[in-house]
Amino acid sequence: xxxxxxxxxxxxxxxFDTGPYPRVPLQTSPKGDLxxxxxxxxxxxxxxxxxxxxxxxxxxxxxxxxGSGHKALALAEANPGAKIIGIDIxxxxxxxARQRLAYHGFExxxxxxxSIDDIADLGFQFDYINCDEVLYLIxxxxxxxxxxxxxxxxxxxxxxNLHSSSQRYTFYRAQELFKFMGLMEDNPGETELEICRxxxxxVNDSIFLKARTWxxxxxxxxxxxxxxxxxxxxxxxxxxxxxxALKAADLEFVSMVNWRCWxxxxxxxxxxxxxxxxxxxxxxxxxxQQLRIFELxxxxxxxxxxxxxxxxxxxxxxxxADWTEADWRRATVQLHPQLQNSQVKADLIDCIASRAAxxxxxxxxxxxxHPVYIDSRVGACLLxxxxxxxxxxAIVRRWGEIAPLDPxxxxxxxxARAEQVVRELLVKLESYLYLLLExxx
Ligand SMILES: C[S@@+](CC[C@H](N)C(=O)[O-])C[C@H]1O[C@@H](n2cnc3c(N)ncnc32)[C@H](O)[C@@H]1O
Numbered sequence: 001x002x003x004x005x006x007x008x009x010x011x012x013x014x015x016f017d018t019g020p021y022p023r024v025p026l027q028t029s030p031k032g033d034l035x036x037x038x039x040x041x042x043x044x045x046x047x048x049x050x051x052x053x054x055x056x057x058x059x060x061x062x063x064x065x066x067g068s069g070h071k072a073l074a075l076a077e078a079n080p081g082a083k084i085i086g087i088d089i090x091x092x093x094x095x096x097a098r099q100r101l102a103y104h105g106f107e108x109x110x111x112x113x114x115s116i117d118d119i120a121d122l123g124f125q126f127d128y129i130n131c132d133e134v135l136y137l138i139x140x141x142x143x144x145x146x147x148x149x150x151x152x153x154x155x156x157x158x159x160x161n162l163h164s165s166s167q168r169y170t171f172y173r174a175q176e177l178f179k180f181m182g183l184m185e186d187n188p189g190e191t192e193l194e195i196c197r198x199x200x201x202x203v204n205d206s207i208f209l210k211a212r213t214w215x216x217x218x219x220x221x222x223x224x225x226x227x228x229x230x231x232x233x234x235x236x237x238x239x240x241x242x243x244x245a246l247k248a249a250d251l252e253f254v255s256m257v258n259w260r261c262w263x264x265x266x267x268x269x270x271x272x273x274x275x276x277x278x279x280x281x282x283x284x285x286x287x288x289q290q291l292r293i294f295e296l297x298x299x300x301x302x303x304x305x306x307x308x309x310x311x312x313x314x315x316x317x318x319x320x321a322d323w324t325e326a327d328w329r330r331a332t333v334q335l336h337p338q339l340q341n342s343q344v345k346a347d348l349i350d351c352i353a354s355r356a357a358x359x360x361x362x363x364x365x366x367x368x369x370h371p372v373y374i375d376s377r378v379g380a381c382l383l384x385x386x387x388x389x390x391x392x393x394a395i396v397r398r399w400g401e402i403a404p405l406d407p408x409x410x411x412x413x414x415x416a417r418a419e420q421v422v423r424e425l426l427v428k429l430e431s432y433l434y435l436l437l438e439x440x441x
Pocket of ligand 1: 012013016021022064065066067068070071087088089090093114115116117131132133134137138
């Protein structure tokens with residue numbers, strides 16, 4: 001099946017054959033980029049949906065529209081033991097991706113120069129599909145989603161994203177302008193890049209389109225100009241369009257990938273005293289309605305970046321903050337795999353020694369709109385987590401040993417108070433998935 005009109009597919013293929021994306025040197029390793037690895041680790045998506053920690057060993061991962069393979073490499077690094085399949089319509093990009101994974105020693109990876117429309121022909125089924133910065137280039141996103149669905153295992157998860165029409169509307173206007181000037185009839189090359197640059201430089205700095213889009217810091221980079229002013233097939237979408245495409249493909253929305261950065265209450269002066277919407281409290285309207293209000297109020301997100309999957313039926317998911325006493329007593333806690341890192345532990349120990357607050361968000365920052373600090377003395381009760389998962393009650397006992405006395409009354413700290421301190425810390429860190437909490441049977 002090849003549903004995409006061949007002319008537009010051909011233009012996109014040519015553009016990425018000429019300039020494979022991203023232009024990251026082959027030798028560059030994402031190993032130290034914990035933020036990138038966190039979002040490419042299927043543990044993050046599975047926990048977000050199922051509140052369970054998945055094992056990456058033996059999982060099948062598809063990178064659809066893998067480009068030059070930088071994200072496919074991140075998927076391989078973040079998911080030890082997983083099989084990586086990358087596909088892209090650009091042969092040049094696929095060759096680069098293949099070389100990149102081989103250079104970094106990943107043998108369990110295969111790459112194919114095919115279209116998203118044809119992935120079912122591979123005959124594979126996937127646990128996780130990553131389709132980053134691609135779906136907005138496809139003429140019919142609903143067909144693209146259906147294609148993914150046809151190769152997704154029953155409990156698999158898709159991560160994909162669309163350009164936001166409201167955030168990017170000035171760039172769409174610029175693309176219209178350069179289409180009108182004939183720069184996008186064929187694959188934009190050196191000449192078109194030069195005309196585009198000369199034109200924008202000649203426009204008065206105060207003119208709307210230049211003031212809103214032209215960035216002298218980036219304008220010298222071909223990749224930036226191509227990706228914003230001369231991108232073939234680029235389209236923007238709204239939250240209702242995203243949900244309509246999911247409905248048409250019969251897929252279930254799981255979450256925005258940067259969910260904490262879509263919190264509606266963060267846009268209000270007093271987050272604890274929100275105005276009513278549709279006659280009810282803002283917290284009670286549907287998630288889709290909340291996201292819609294967010295995008296109408298604020299245009300900070302270039303991408304509508306989301307996870308989705310097959311419908312899972314009614315699974316009661318009780319937020320950790322609402323756990324019962326009995327739940328807490330049978331719960332275990334572990335670090336997100338990306339924080340299970342000796343440097344992160346060394347930083348916490350340094351903060352404990354110098355009595356400084358520990359900025360846990362500096363390792364995985366895109367999950368939060370604000371830096372997240374914790375009191376390093378309380379954080380000291382987390383140190384056993386670098387040895388592996390722990391019962392929550394073991395962390396509570398450790399806190400009792402660290403702080404045996406109430407600092408005001410000098411009376412012995414009771415266990416209930418110790419539990420409260422630890423639970424508050426765990427609930428806070430779990431909301432960013434820095435810590436993962438599970439209930440044992
Ligand atoms: C902006 S790049 C993104 C590359 C990579 N996913 C990343 O985020 O680094 C878009 C890629 O999608 C590929 N692409 C576009 N339409 C496609 C389609 N219908 N099937 C397969 N690949 C496609 C392009 O060739 C290009 O390599």
